Amino acid sequence: MLELLLFAVPAGLVILGALIVIFAKNPVHNSMGLVLTLASLAIIYITLNATFVAMVQMLVYAGAVMTLFLFVIMMIGVDKPEQTREEIKGQTLLVSGTLFILIGLVSFIVVNSGFKWDLYFPAVEYSLEGTPDLIAASLFTEWVLPFEIISLLLIVATAAAIALAYDTKVRKPK
Amino acid sequence: MENLLLVIIFLPLLTALGIKIISNLVNELLLNFLTINSALLSFATACGMFGLLLTDKFKPIHLELFTWIPSPEILFEFTLDGLSGIMMLLVTGLSVVIQIFSTSYMSKDENYSKYFIYFNVFVFSMLLLVMSGNFLVMFFGWELVGLSSYLLISFWSKKQSAAKAGNKAFILNRIGDFGFLVGLMLTLNTFGTFNYEKVFSEVLNGNRESLSIIVICFIIGAFGKSAQFPLFSWLPDAMEGPTPASALIHAATMVTAGVFMLVRISPILQFSETGKLIIITAGLLTALIAAFSAINQDDIKKVLAYSTISQLGFMFIAIGSGAYVAAIFHLVTHAFFKALLFLGAGAVIHEMHHEQNIHKMGNLKTKMPITAAMMGIGTLAISGIPPLAGFWSKDEILASTFANGGFYYGYWALSLLAAFMTAFYMGRHWLLIFHKETGNDISQVHEAPKAMVRPLIVLGIFSFFIGFINTPFFHGLEKVLEETLHYVDITHLPEGITLIILAVVSIGAGFTGLLLAYLIYIVDILAYFKVKIPLKEEIKELSSNTLYLNKFGEVIFVKGMKSFSRKTAVVVDGLLIDGLVNKISSLFYNSSQKVSKSQNGLVRSYVVYFGFFMLLLIGLFIATPWVLN
Amino acid sequence: MIEVSTDWYLTLAAILFSIGFLGMMIRKNALIMFMCIELMLNSVNLTFITASKHFGTIEGQISVFFVLVVAAAEVVVGLAIIVSIFKKQSSASVDLLRTSRG
Numbered sequence: 001m002l003e004l005l006l007f008a009v010p011a012g013l014v015i016l017g018a019l020i021v022i023f024a025k026n027p028v029h030n031s032m033g034l035v036l037t038l039a040s041l042a043i044i045y046i047t048l049n050a051t052f053v054a055m056v057q058m059l060v061y062a063g064a065v066m067t068l069f070l071f072v073i074m075m076i077g078v079d080k081p082e083q084t085r086e087e088i089k090g091q092t093l094l095v096s097g098t099l100f101i102l103i104g105l106v107s108f109i110v111v112n113s114g115f116k117w118d119l120y121f122p123a124v125e126y127s128l129e130g131t132p133d134l135i136a137a138s139l140f141t142e143w144v145l146p147f148e149i150i151s152l153l154l155i156v157a158t159a160a161a162i163a164l165a166y167d168t169k170v171r172k173p174k
Numbered sequence: 175m176e177n178l179l180l181v182i183i184f185l186p187l188l189t190a191l192g193i194k195i196i197s198n199l200v201n202e203l204l205l206n207f208l209t210i211n212s213a214l215l216s217f218a219t220a221c222g223m224f225g226l227l228l229t230d231k232f233k234p235i236h237l238e239l240f241t242w243i244p245s246p247e248i249l250f251e252f253t254l255d256g257l258s259g260i261m262m263l264l265v266t267g268l269s270v271v272i273q274i275f276s277t278s279y280m281s282k283d284e285n286y287s288k289y290f291i292y293f294n295v296f297v298f299s300m301l302l303l304v305m306s307g308n309f310l311v312m313f314f315g316w317e318l319v320g321l322s323s324y325l326l327i328s329f330w331s332k333k334q335s336a337a338k339a340g341n342k343a344f345i346l347n348r349i350g351d352f353g354f355l356v357g358l359m360l361t362l363n364t365f366g367t368f369n370y371e372k373v374f375s376e377v378l379n380g381n382r383e384s385l386s387i388i389v390i391c392f393i394i395g396a397f398g399k400s401a402q403f404p405l406f407s408w409l410p411d412a413m414e415g416p417t418p419a420s421a422l423i424h425a426a427t428m429v430t431a432g433v434f435m436l437v438r439i440s441p442i443l444q445f446s447e448t449g450k451l452i453i454i455t456a457g458l459l460t461a462l463i464a465a466f467s468a469i470n471q472d473d474i475k476k477v478l479a480y481s482t483i484s485q486l487g488f489m490f491i492a493i494g495s496g497a498y499v500a501a502i503f504h505l506v507t508h509a510f511f512k513a514l515l516f517l518g519a520g521a522v523i524h525e526m527h528h529e530q531n532i533h534k535m536g537n538l539k540t541k542m543p544i545t546a547a548m549m550g551i552g553t554l555a556i557s558g559i560p561p562l563a564g565f566w567s568k569d570e571i572l573a574s575t576f577a578n579g580g581f582y583y584g585y586w587a588l589s590l591l592a593a594f595m596t597a598f599y600m601g602r603h604w605l606l607i608f609h610k611e612t613g614n615d616i617s618q619v620h621e622a623p624k625a626m627v628r629p630l631i632v633l634g635i636f637s638f639f640i641g642f643i644n645t646p647f648f649h650g651l652e653k654v655l656e657e658t659l660h661y662v663d664i665t666h667l668p669e670g671i672t673l674i675i676l677a678v679v680s681i682g683a684g685f686t687g688l689l690l691a692y693l694i695y696i697v698d699i700l701a702y703f704k705v706k707i708p709l710k711e712e713i714k715e716l717s718s719n720t721l722y723l724n725k726f727g728e729v730i731f732v733k734g735m736k737s738f739s740r741k742t743a744v745v746v747d748g749l750l751i752d753g754l755v756n757k758i759s760s761l762f763y764n765s766s767q768k769v770s771k772s773q774n775g776l777v778r779s780y781v782v783y784f785g786f787f788m789l790l791l792i793g794l795f796i797a798t799p800w801v802l803n
Numbered sequence: 804m805i806e807v808s809t810d811w812y813l814t815l816a817a818i819l820f821s822i823g824f825l826g827m828m829i830r831k832n833a834l835i836m837f838m839c840i841e842l843m844l845n846s847v848n849l850t851f852i853t854a855s856k857h858f859g860t861i862e863g864q865i866s867v868f869f870v871l872v873v874a875a876a877e878v879v880v881g882l883a884i885i886v887s888i889f890k891k892q893s894s895a896s897v898d899l900l901r902t903s904r905g
Contacts, residue, residue, distance in 0.1 A: 007807045022826030034838050050852045053864050065878050072882045095828050098786045124859035138861050150872045157876035161883035775904030781827050
């Protein structure tokens with residue numbers, strides 16, 4: 001019972017947050033919806049024994065990334081309400097077509113396999129705890145090269161962001 | 175001994191090459207020396223070979239040069255028998271005489287050496303034609319003769335009319351060559367060989383399939399080369415060439431190649447009744463049309479051209495009625511007196527400083543007596559007055575036609591009419607040039623130089639006496655051709671009193687024609703008796719325009735071809751083919767325009783495309799195993 | 804009792820992904836499209852963690868780590884681009900960026 005609840009509530013919140021993201025009008029509301037989604041996902045991670053990842057998610061995603069989003073919303077000042085009428089020709093048709101195919105595909109698979117996802121490999125009995133030492137043991141030995149590379153990636157991204165947003169006309173003439 | 179044949183045939187070719195090489199180094203005198211001596215050498219060798227043949231009772235002498243294709247077996251071979259022997263003598267002999275004449279006629283011409291090169295090439299090709307041992311070598315000679323004729327007709331190539339005449343001759347010849355070529359192909363297909371003897375023996379043994387078609391194809395070839403109806407209009411235009419060349423080519427040798435060829439294939443011709451009927455009808459039509467057109471011509475050479483066409487018609491009549499010996503006899507006699515007439519005309523033209531209209535001449539016999547006498551002999555010969563050559567041969571043709579009986583009587587009567595017209599226009603020709611007193615200024619004219627007069631005298635003597643080689647009393651030519659025409663059904667002359675009556679009738683026709691010409695043109699009897707011939711002007715117009723046949727041909731063939739090709743160029747090429755290509759390219763363009771509309775630069779539509787097609791792909795992967803089950 | 808098996812988590816991830824994709828297609832605002840991208844990335848993260856639990860290895864969580872870092876870097880650069888674009892045009896609509904049309 002507890003397990004079910006522990007799954008159902010965060011799952012529901014995730015979906016609710018996602019729907020808020022795509023359907024809200026005010027951008028700030030969108031951001032809040034996203035924060036809700038991310039937090040609920042962190043809870044789900046904890047139920048899946050990935051504790052370290054959950055913490056990192058809360059810190060990085062919900063903390064830093066969303067703050068960035070809010071900063072940009074404030075800076076740009078997205079005031080104008082968005083037009084809801086679709087301007088691109090044929091877009092509505094294609095979107096509905098895609099959704100149709102998606103739903104059809106999914107129901108087809110589900111119905112065919114008897115409401116059970118057919119996973120080829122059985123689950124293991126005892127799964128690992130996602131503790132920091134376990135992650136570190138693997139991250140700094142087997143996966144050390146990607147680790148270094150993504151730190152390089154972060155530096156490059158920062159430099160790129162500065163280069164992109166740098167305003168060359170800021171200097172006042174002497 | 176057979177290898178001497180090679181000397182006869184290839185010596186003119188070597189002479190032509192020699193002249194080409196040394197043409198810039200020597201002057202005219204040395205060139206004359208070279209070419210006339212080589213012609214004499216050819217002629218002497220030819221006489222020798224003919225003598226050899228004579229002693230051997232005209233059994234054919236074969237010479238095989240090399241095997242060209244092993245299977246089906248096609249050799250490069252030559253045959254010397256009675257028929258090719260006669261032609262060989264004729265060609266080489268006339269070559270000597272006419273080349274002597276040309277050295278004087280063509281002197282001071284800027285293309286002197288070129289003339290002799292072309293002349294020798296022509297002699298070579300004609301010898302190749304007559305001495306061939308199979309159809310293929312004959313075809314080589316056939317084509318080369320056409321080429322040399324073209325080169326000689328358009329010799330003064332800067333003149334527009336000469337170039338056009340050369341083209342016309344070659345094209346009409348080509349139409350005939352097409353028939354010859356189809357005939358060649360059919361021969362190879364039916365008999366598997368080109369050799370004369372093999373083909374003839376096969377036919378005589380009973381293999382007669384597709385014989386009519388082969389014969390008709392060869393007949394078309396003969397029509398083109400020998401200027402029969404409807405392929406004759408090139409010959410009057412061919413008078414643009416130098417007169418001695420016309421004498422050799424269009425009087426004696428090239429145009430008789432058709433006659434020669436038909437006599438050569440007489441073993442197979444005799445079995446095709448359709449072929450013989452076509453030949454005799456076309457020959458008669460040609461003879462009549464040409465004789466009618468010659469009545470009112472103004473040019474001295476055009477009269478002779480139409481006369482040649484008409485006499486060739488006579489030869490074809492002879493072949494059509496089965497009198498092959500008579501055809502060859504007339505060929506030989508006609509060669510002599512027509513060459514004589516042409517060379518005489520050449521002398522007159524040369525002395526009148528290239529004036530060719532006979533109405534501007536008159537009473538030339540006082541100034542050029544020898545030429546006038548020789549031309550007179552030629553005119554009498556062609557009119558069929560005994561004992562000159564033309565009488566014997568023409569009479570033999572008419573008698574043989576008569577001897578066939580049935581509807582051939584009609585042919586005989588019409589041929590007699592053609593003979594009468596021949597005498598009439600030739601009489602008019604000689605009288606207007608040499609006898610009639612007109613007021614034209616001829617004080618500057620004098621006798622032609624010796625190099626021109628002597629050949630005339632030689633030819634005159636021959637025209638007088640050559641008829642005696644095949645009289646009803648001494649069948650010399652028939653004996654010569656006996657071996658060649660051994661298996662051929664020859665029509666013989668009627669016997670006894672019929673022959674004499676026929677002879678008298680044809681002499682009468684000749685005399686009447688000459689007399690009428692004298693009366694009308696000299697004594698002017700029509701004005702005297704105030705006889706008004708109805709439609710006189712229209713008849714004159716019809717005659718001088720060759721019954722408007724030339725215009726007819728021009729409208730239908732030339733203009734028709736031009737408009738047809740223009741229409742093809744515009745419709746087929748412009749609309750259909752270009753249109754198709756344009757449509758394909760515009761199809762590409764339009765379709766790419768439409769497809770490029772999907773590249774609208776919007777992120778959202780790209781996202782949609784991405785998702786849509788990826789879902790389709792996944793669905794394909796999932797659905798396929800399910801469908802296969 | 805109904806057991807919460809791996810399938811449910813995968814289903815949740817799929818639904819989250821679809822919602823993110825749908826949002827990408829529908830919304831015109833660049834910032835909100837970016838948020839939808841974040842949704843999709845998070846659904847992938849969820850799938851990885853689920854797989855890690857299912858197979859009993861730690862590889863899944865390490866992959867999540869990497870995805871997280873890359874997503875953060877991407878957000879940085881993307882927002883910089885959005886800012887610099889929207890300095891030029893005052894509207895936030897992505898439909899006005901049509902220069903690469905064919």
